[in-house]
Amino acid sequence: MQSESVGSFAAVSGVVLLVLVIVFSAVFVAGVARQRHRYVDAVWGSAFALAAVVTAAMTTEHGDGWRRWLLTLCTIVWGLRLSIHIARRGWGAPEDPRYAAMLGKARGNPTLVAYTKVYLLQAVLVWFISLPVQVGLVATGGSAWGVTPAVIGLLLWLLGISFEATGDYQLARFKADPANHGRLMSEGLWRYTRHPNYFGDACVWWGLFLIGAAAWPVPLTILSPALMTWLLTSGSGKPMVEAHLTNTRPGYADYVARTSGFIPRPPKRISGASD
Known part of the structure; x- marks a missing residue:
């Protein structure tokens, strides 16, 4: 990447992170209202798909066409399949024992602990793990x-x-x-x-x-x-x-x-x- 491309990608990636934080924050509000934090698991896969779509939509003039299509499609297919599977599996189920145990041992406000250690953490993890897709959507060229x-x-x-x-x-x-x-x-x-x-x-x-x-x-x-x-x-x-x-x-x-x-x-x- 040239220096101007690096700056452009940094801005796009920042938007992706902001979108993820907003989405996971909205899921947090819904989780608190329904007293079920397990619903965030169903968002995990689709959040990766969203990161790919946002990046692709904001970088239409960048990257190699075949690589852009392949990365975006593969991420969407994997992410949506995983989200649908987890949503169907957890529909109507009680709270996930992992979250119940975490919040039961939480020091301080359990709701704040859930927001920072579950929702915000997952938003950051999705952003970081999806970096190969984000970068791959704007990168050009090949290798030997x-x-x-x-x-x-x-x-x-x-x-x-x-x-x-x-x-x-x-x-x-x-x-x-x-x-x-x-x-x-x-x-x-x-x-x-x-x-x-x-x-x-x-x-x-x-x-x-x-x-x-x-x-x-x-x-x-x-x-x-x-x-x-x-x-x-x-x-x-x-x-x-x-x-x-x-x-x-x-x-x-x-x-x-x-x-x-x-x-x-x-x-x-x-x-x-x-x-």
Whole structure:
């Protein structure tokens, strides 16, 4: 990017952040009114789609056409699918135990803690993690590898969204069967990884990064997919889910012992293990 382009992008990215803060603030007001902060989870995916759309709309004279269309479309498809899935899953459900525990231990005003540590934090995270898409929409040119990084990125994105959507579908179908009430899901993709949805998310964002990585300065945004992967494996994703399941699902320790925690692989043979 030339210096004037950097300044222009900074302004656009600032607008994206402002829009995200406004959207998450509105969701906060609705969450307080309905006494359910879990609704913010359904906004997570669509907020990424919104960041891509706002950036694309404000930078129509920048970037490479094929890269702009690919990044925007892939982000929208992934984001809307995730939001629709979470909204359907959580419709009418009680408060998410994660938020209930956080606010129950909050020092000071729980409402203020929810706004800063849940809503504002998610707005900033969406902005930062979406930087490969934002930068990729305005960057031009390629590299000595031509379109190879983009092709690899698209294939990785396809693997990720397929893995995520399939895992979500399999889990929803399992839970819908009354015979499985209280049982542990260890079938389908869940036989090979304890978190096929998280693995899929990580693939999606590394894929988006690679789609734009041939154009400078997209490679500088590598911390964005790295942060998403960390959140999924070590932050608010895997550790919290597994702590909850350990206390609520009999046989979960055996499942952990034989099943990969993230990257899919054949299950280990554990003598005497059961679901």
